[in-house]
Amino acid sequence: MAETPEPSIYEKAFAKSDVTDAILVVEEKKLHVNKALLSCHSDYFKTLFNSDFKEKSMEEIPIEDVKLEDFATVLSLVNPIRIEPTNERIAELLKVADRFLLPSAKRQLELFLMTSTxxxxxxxxxxxxxxxxxxxxxxxxxxxxxxxxxxxxxxxxxxxxxxxxxxxxxxxxxxxxxxxxxxxxxxxxxxxxxx
Incomplete structure (x- = not known):
């Protein structure tokens, strides 16, 4: 019998809880999120969750063309459980924050860059x-x-x-x-x- 693999830090940061009400799927991994919180921080997610798009009624919403580690790290900057950005991934993280219209996350990345090498x-x-x-x-x-x-x-x-x-x-x-x-x-x- 095969053992279930240990969830990554990205999946752990977005585990199902009593406050999550949506599932975003990135690279076949499920990230449980709170629609209201994401909508508050991002016009992209506000539109995704509240407009008449097919995604609004989907149980699991696929997010394409983004790496799990980048997406989860950026989302974590506006979530209670934070994943620290790294110098090596900063360019990708900025792209993700910009693409998904997350000004609060972008500000966190800006502060990170001010002290980076x-x-x-x-x-x-x-x-x-x-x-x-x-x-x-x-x-x-x-x-x-x-x-x-x-x-x-x-x-x-x-x-x-x-x-x-x-x-x-x-x-x-x-x-x-x-x-x-x-x-x-x-x-x-x-x-x-x-x-």
Missing amino acids: HYSHEKIEWADMYNLDELLKHTLNKFPNKNAFFFLPSSFSQLKEKTKATIFDRFLVVQRKEDPRANHRSDRGKRPGFG
Whole structure:
């Protein structure tokens, strides 16, 4: 007689309980969730559970094109039992949080990234891609001097205009700290009472 395999940490975090009322199936594994909780945190799930889609009446709702570990980790960030994100999976976790419209989970991932050991250029690219404004500011505030800005990769030309403006603003702040004369020069030509 074959033994039943031990449930993974992902299945344990989403075990059936007296507060779960829906089952999401990812990679043939069942995750028991609370519809109201997920609907509160995600417009995706609010629509899925409350609109006139076929999934609304299904006992088990399949979730396609996502890895169990990524999906469960992201969902856990808005659930009572939390699975800690890892540096190795952060890019995938951000995609999942974005795809399933989970701003609370995305914020948790942003806070995680602020203390992670990822390179600054990676953090800036993720901040740009997923609109993580606090991560962008936090990362730029770590640049020790204006020379650090010159090591940004050439792919930065692909960033959104808003991100480029934030980088440039921070560069000017750092430059003014390094060269106080820049402040004096920028005051030249101003008429009294203006600016």
